[in-house]
Amino acid sequence: MGSVSRLGRPPATDSARTRKRILDSARSCFVTHGYDQTTMKNIAAEAGITAGALYHHFTSKQDLFAAAYHRHQVEAFEAFEIAAETSVGTTADLAEKISGILDVAGDLHESDRRLAAFIAVATIELHRHPELRELVGDAARTVPRFFDRLLSAYPEAVAEADRAAVVNMLVAMFNGLSVFAAGTRGSTTHRAAIEAFKRMLAGTLFGTQAAAAPGANASPRS
Numbered sequence: 001m002g003s004v005s006r007l008g009r010p011p012a013t014d015s016a017r018t019r020k021r022i023l024d025s026a027r028s029c030f031v032t033h034g035y036d037q038t039t040m041k042n043i044a045a046e047a048g049i050t051a052g053a054l055y056h057h058f059t060s061k062q063d064l065f066a067a068a069y070h071r072h073q074v075e076a077f078e079a080f081e082i083a084a085e086t087s088v089g090t091t092a093d094l095a096e097k098i099s100g101i102l103d104v105a106g107d108l109h110e111s112d113r114r115l116a117a118f119i120a121v122a123t124i125e126l127h128r129h130p131e132l133r134e135l136v137g138d139a140a141r142t143v144p145r146f147f148d149r150l151l152s153a154y155p156e157a158v159a160e161a162d163r164a165a166v167v168n169m170l171v172a173m174f175n176g177l178s179v180f181a182a183g184t185r186g187s188t189t190h191r192a193a194i195e196a197f198k199r200m201l202a203g204t205l206f207g208t209q210a211a212a213a214p215g216a217n218a219s220p221r222s
Helices: 011-033 040-047 051-057 061-086 094-111 113-128 130-152 160-183 187-202
Strands: none
Touching (some): 061 094, 094 130
């Protein structure tokens, strides 16, 4: 009787899992050391593989940064697109849509505490290194493009002359909350900041209609 070969995991599956582990490790190293101080050797050690195996998947640190950045953009903005379409129904107004997107962002940061830190680091490094910005290409404009499309669906809510300024304001808010999440010690303060912004959008944060939301009294930066 001939020997029966043992079925193993398909090589493509192994490769995909290794690639994910490398990207997770690269993101962790970029957050911990910054782009300039991170080396391919650091990333290989973090991933538990040899430098040769790392170079089999990625040819340079630049390529690794771009791949980690693109992965984040794809995963996060797929969730945001769903929130923009379904979070509060087809008749939702713009403020409710933005509130739904903020809730998704809060969920993402709460489930992955390193995500906010990477967004904060990536925002700085893309401005510091033009070669990285060129490498990530159009993905660097994912956030403003997303909000511009959202606003264009509500022409009655924002005047055309104000749209660019409102897009920039939303981008600043979105990135600012991510940086804030990276600097907090827990998710409660970040979530309370999101809730405060949502109440401001709804017009209930200031004045006689103001009412404290859950977690609103959390200590600053706690």
